Amino acid sequence: MPWCYLPRFICKSVDTLSTLPGLITKLHNREIRPFNALDATARFRLDLRRLAFCRFASFLLVGAPLLHADSAYFQRLLFDNSITADSYYHSGGKASAPSTLRLLGDRLPVETNIFYTGPNALRLDWASKAQGGWEAEIRVDEWRNRKIYFPGDTLYFWCYAPAPIRATDLPRIVLKDEDKNFTRPLDLGPITKDIPAGKWVQIEVPLDRFSTASVHVFEPHRTSSVFFIQGSADNVEHSLIVDEVKIDSAAAVAQQSKLPVPEHVQAKGYERHVDVSWTPVDDKNLARYVIYRSLDGAPFRPIGIQVPGIDRYEDFLGKPDKKAAYKIKASNRAYGESDFSAEASASTHAMTDDELLTMVQEACFRYYWDGAHPVSGMTRENTPGNDDIVATGASGFGIMALVVGADRGFDTRAQAVERLLKITSFLAKADRFHGAWPHFLNGATGKRMPVFGMYDNGADLVETSFLMEGLLAARQYFRGNSEAEQKLYQEITDLWKTVEWDWFRRAENSDFLYWHWSPEYSWHINHRLTGWNEVMITYLLAIASPTHGVPAGLYHTGWAGIPNEYINGHTYFGIKLDVGMGTGGPLFFTDYSYMGFDPRGLRDRFTNYFDNNRNMARINRAYCIKNPGHFKGYGENCWGITAVDGPKGYVAYEPTLRLDDGTIAPTGALAAFPYTPKASMQALRYFYRELGDRLWGEYGFRDAFNQQGDWFSRIYMGLNQAPIVVMIENYRTGLVWKNFMANPEIQPMLDRIGFKPDKTQEH
Numbered sequence: 001m002p003w004c005y006l007p008r009f010i011c012k013s014v015d016t017l018s019t020l021p022g023l024i025t026k027l028h029n030r031e032i033r034p035f036n037a038l039d040a041t042a043r044f045r046l047d048l049r050r051l052a053f054c055r056f057a058s059f060l061l062v063g064a065p066l067l068h069a070d071s072a073y074f075q076r077l078l079f080d081n082s083i084t085a086d087s088y089y090h091s092g093g094k095a096s097a098p099s100t101l102r103l104l105g106d107r108l109p110v111e112t113n114i115f116y117t118g119p120n121a122l123r124l125d126w127a128s129k130a131q132g133g134w135e136a137e138i139r140v141d142e143w144r145n146r147k148i149y150f151p152g153d154t155l156y157f158w159c160y161a162p163a164p165i166r167a168t169d170l171p172r173i174v175l176k177d178e179d180k181n182f183t184r185p186l187d188l189g190p191i192t193k194d195i196p197a198g199k200w201v202q203i204e205v206p207l208d209r210f211s212t213a214s215v216h217v218f219e220p221h222r223t224s225s226v227f228f229i230q231g232s233a234d235n236v237e238h239s240l241i242v243d244e245v246k247i248d249s250a251a252a253v254a255q256q257s258k259l260p261v262p263e264h265v266q267a268k269g270y271e272r273h274v275d276v277s278w279t280p281v282d283d284k285n286l287a288r289y290v291i292y293r294s295l296d297g298a299p300f301r302p303i304g305i306q307v308p309g310i311d312r313y314e315d316f317l318g319k320p321d322k323k324a325a326y327k328i329k330a331s332n333r334a335y336g337e338s339d340f341s342a343e344a345s346a347s348t349h350a351m352t353d354d355e356l357l358t359m360v361q362e363a364c365f366r367y368y369w370d371g372a373h374p375v376s377g378m379t380r381e382n383t384p385g386n387d388d389i390v391a392t393g394a395s396g397f398g399i400m401a402l403v404v405g406a407d408r409g410f411d412t413r414a415q416a417v418e419r420l421l422k423i424t425s426f427l428a429k430a431d432r433f434h435g436a437w438p439h440f441l442n443g444a445t446g447k448r449m450p451v452f453g454m455y456d457n458g459a460d461l462v463e464t465s466f467l468m469e470g471l472l473a474a475r476q477y478f479r480g481n482s483e484a485e486q487k488l489y490q491e492i493t494d495l496w497k498t499v500e501w502d503w504f505r506r507a508e509n510s511d512f513l514y515w516h517w518s519p520e521y522s523w524h525i526n527h528r529l530t531g532w533n534e535v536m537i538t539y540l541l542a543i544a545s546p547t548h549g550v551p552a553g554l555y556h557t558g559w560a561g562i563p564n565e566y567i568n569g570h571t572y573f574g575i576k577l578d579v580g581m582g583t584g585g586p587l588f589f590t591d592y593s594y595m596g597f598d599p600r601g602l603r604d605r606f607t608n609y610f611d612n613n614r615n616m617a618r619i620n621r622a623y624c625i626k627n628p629g630h631f632k633g634y635g636e637n638c639w640g641i642t643a644v645d646g647p648k649g650y651v652a653y654e655p656t657l658r659l660d661d662g663t664i665a666p667t668g669a670l671a672a673f674p675y676t677p678k679a680s681m682q683a684l685r686y687f688y689r690e691l692g693d694r695l696w697g698e699y700g701f702r703d704a705f706n707q708q709g710d711w712f713s714r715i716y717m718g719l720n721q722a723p724i725v726v727m728i729e730n731y732r733t734g735l736v737w738k739n740f741m742a743n744p745e746i747q748p749m750l751d752r753i754g755f756k757p758d759k760t761q762e763h
Contacts, residue, residue: 073287073307074384075150076333078226079138079245080288080305082110082120083694083712089647090139091122099132099230100237101125108136111241116158116200116335117288118304121243124171128230128238135229136171138245143715144645145386145451148178148222150247155205155226160241161195169238170195171228175210181218183210185229195240202335204250223247248333259283259330259338267326269346270359272319272692276326277312278341285332291315292340294325300340305331307384311370316693323347353681358408360670360684361728363700364721365405368398369419371699371716373443376430377422379718381440381451382645383699389451390443393463393592394718399423399470400595400736401725403477407735417484420474424491427467433459433519435499435548437467455525458518461504462529465538468496469596469740472541476739501542502550511557513542513550531559531566532580536609537593544749552752560606567606573622575615578607583623583655584616586642587668590675591723595730596740602750603758610760614675620668621679623655631662633707636679637686640668644704644720647711662708666701671723673731680731700724 082088087107095101102109102125115121126134140148155175170192172185192203207220226245264279276291291313292300306313317324325345330338351359371383378390379398399420406416430446431438436459438448450457475492478485504513506523515527529535539559542550560566560579568577577584590613599609624639643652646663653659669676669683687695694712695702703713703720729735740746 073309074146076152076246076248076287077244078140078150078223078247079122079243080117081115082122083714084710085110085112085120085693087710088122088138089709089711090141091137092139093134093136095126095134096132098129099134099233100127100129101134101136108138114160114241116160116243117290118302121158121160121241124228124238124240124242126171126230126238127236128169128233129235130233132233133230135174135227138226138228138242140224141714142224143382143385144650145381145389146384148224150221150223152246152248152250152252153207154250154253155207155223155245155247156202156253157226157245158200158202158243159195160200160243161197162239162241164197165195165238165240167192167194169232169234169236171240172231173205173210174227174229175218175220175223176225176227177219177222178224179216179219179222181212181214181216183218184213186210187231189231206250207247220247244335253334256285256332256334256336258336259286259332261338262289262328262330262341265326265328265341265344267324267344267346269348271351271356272348272689273314273316273696274324274326274346274348275312275314275363276328276344278328280308280311281330281338283330286330287333287335288331289313290329290331290337292327292329296323300325300327310698312698314697316696317348318693320348320350353685356684356688357728357732360688360700361404361408361725362410363696363698364724365401365410367699367716367718367721368401369405369411372398372419375444376426376441376446377419378426378441378443379722380443382703382715382717384715388442388444389440389449391440391463391718392437392460393439393466394722395423396463396467396470397592397595397722397726398718399467399474401722403474403736403739404725404729406477407729407733413478413480414484417478417482417488420478420488421484421491424471424488424495427495428491432498433517434503435501436461436464436504436517439463455518455521456516457520459504459516461501461513461515461517462535462538464499465535465541466592468499468541469537469593471495472743473596473736473740476742477735496545497547499541499545500548501545502548504542505550505554511554511561513538513554513558529558530562532568532589533585534589534592535559537597540593540597540746540749540753543752544745546745552749552754555604555753560604572619573626575618575622577615577619578612580612580616583619585654586652587617587620587640587665587672588642588719588723589613590616591667591671591727595723595726596736597746598730598734598737598741600737600760601757602755604753604755608758608760610675614672614761617669617672617675617679620655620672621676623660624664629657629660629662631660631708633664634662637682637690638664638707639679639683640664640666640670640672642668644717645713645715646704647706647709661706663704663706665704665720666695667703667720667723670701671727673728677731 087104088110091108093101093103109123111121111123168189170188172187174183174185176182195201212218262278266277268275286308289306290302291304293303294300325343327343328341373390379395381389381391402416405411406413430441431448439460440449440451442449471492478488512528516525539555543552566579568580572583620641621639624634625636627634641653641655642665644665666687669680673680699716703715703717705712726736730737
């Protein structure tokens with residue numbers, strides 16, 4: 001999430017903040033001055049540290065909305081596999097002598113040779129002794145906008161013992177819910193039989209066997225952690241491999257039937273991985289796909305699983321010239337598998353830099369093609385996440401990715417037009433307020449979804465500008481003579497003309513644009529748009545509007561209206577920054593307004609924005625090379641600090657010690673391709689070749705990673721995959737830049753503002 005989304009939450013007063021335990025302490029520790037955002041005269045002269053905190057505080061103040069899981073799969077599984085192969089990030093443990101528990105750091109070891117569903121499981125190695133104790137925790141991997149809710153009635157998990165374990169010597173189980181309520185330890189001896197050696201056994205524990213031990217009642221459907229704790233003190237060393245921990249309905253599991261065979265399996269080899277795809281199985285009992293692989297003619301073995309809704313699997317083989325064959329099975333909730341699919345095979349092979357660029361673009365493009373909302377065609381906020389939520393700005397970015405996809409043949413031109421007509425039809429009927437759309441919409445109904453709290457339930461001008469940036473680029477690209485393309489042109493034009501940019505001045509004599517307006521709460525959020533940040537495109541489009549334009553002077557009084565928050569002039573790592581705060585802020589500042597708007601060869605009274613953006617990227621990389629925080633992995637090949645959901649939630653990461661914890665986002669370095677092509681290519685090679693076994697997935701590079709904490713994100717974000725696609729293309733051909741700038745409203749707008757030709761420095 002961009003930092004400029006954050007102030008929408010400061011409609012909560014200091015008095016409200018002070019009612020939350022510990023928040024004032026956090027304010028003090030972060031050196032953030034309390035403020036009252038209900039004061040309409042207050043100016044948002046806040047640095048990124050305060051803005052980042054505002055978003056953090058907002059979730060505590062407003063609370064996460066009650067949302068459905070993104071699919072039934074995530075309403076059952078507490079653990080299926082670990083992205084990392086050494087220790088599991090979402091785990092923990094502790095032993096009190098003389099008892100012992102083997103940990104890697106403070107986490108449970110991952111078992112990669114023995115598993116029930118590939119490619120791994122978790123390992124418990126313990127010794128329970130008198131006067132001692134131990135506990136091992138497996139936590140749910142939580143994602144933004146996905147409320148924990150398990151509707152089943154039974155806890156299931158598979159276990160495997162290298163040596164037999166008597167049921168009475170098994171660990172006891174404790175559950176904890178989202179509100180930290182917990183159960184009494186439950187003995188497994190009366191529930192299960194002895195565990196034989198070398199055989200997988202599924203343990204079933206009815207949830208009604210657990211009783212509350214905390215002050216408040218434990219809620220089993222909101223279980224967030226499963227604890228294995230010391231049982232009988234038998235003074236014997238034991239090993240137990242645990243896999244597929246889930247909560248499910250016993251009745252539903254008992255009624256499972258055999259599934260049809262996946263069809264049309266295809267395999268395509270790249271430099272270090274093979275992309276395996278198939279036609280989805282349409283069956284309500286589908287719980288997962290199981291991928292089997294044969295290397296060099298060896299027997300087929302299961303190597304991994306895929307969740308329903310994603311019909312491909314990325315098998316990272318690690319080097320070129322490896323041949324593999326694949327078969328797929330569909331698996332139900334009782335782990336019954338279909339027959340094998342037909343076989344498909346492929347080989348990895350060396351690839352040129354140009355081929356790698358196309359590979360990355362196509363994979364990230366899939367997020368907007370395969371992963372789009374099926375009704376609206378709009379872009380989901382994140383995946384996995386809440387499937388109902390589509391994001392307006394991310395959809396604009398996705399539209400630009402669709403332009404690239406059509407041009408590169410990832411889809412056909414006709415398919416792209418069909419998808420875009422679905423989007424424009426949806427947008428014409430969706431909730432709008434003075435022509436501007438909300439930040440988030442329900443992808444099926446078009447109704448507003450106030451994810452960020454009650455005041456953020458109306459128009460979002462910045463998200464609307466990101467959406468319109470994409471629509472205008474598509475309008476110019478798809479200007480063919482076909483009836484469909486002419487219809488698309490007209491529908492985009494109608495949407496463009498009906499955005500009331502001038503309404504968001506609040507008054508005719510206002511020198512600023514404002515971000516939000518709500519039909520119930522009016523201008524309560526009161527967030528004035530001023531730079532330096534990602535919202536330059538908002539002022540450009542507001543001035544360019546053919547029907548509801550604002551005076552060109554607002555560019556200087558609004559966007560660049562506070563000099564000490566706009567003009568920089570300092571040098572960092574020997575690199576001068578003309579505009580921007582501090583060392584430049586998160587790298588998405590160089591992307592969002594410039595995916596369509598081409599800054600090359602232009603300058604206003606402050607700077608040449610192409611050169612300034614390049615210097616921001618160079619400063620970001622130089623900071624990572626110097627690595628003042630001594631974070632693992634940082635260097636000339638590993639850089640790209642920007643705002644993402646990190647290991648501990650959202651942070652507006654930037655190249656400063658205060659806002660850097662070792663988290664890198666691939667979109668940071670890869671969307672900088674136009675500015676730093678050699679350095680960005682170095683990063684791409686490193687991300688793919690050195691980290692690809694953990695970082696590469698169905699939609700290209702995962703959202704972020706932190707080698708210091710051995711953490712790799714499981715999600716992809718709509719705001720982050722498209723800048724990779726689009727900015728790589730702008731580097732390669734300038735495609736999106738050319739089409740956006742060709743719109744007839746753009747050049748007159750630049751002339752009115754006072755942009756002048758200026759030679760962009762060689763790079």
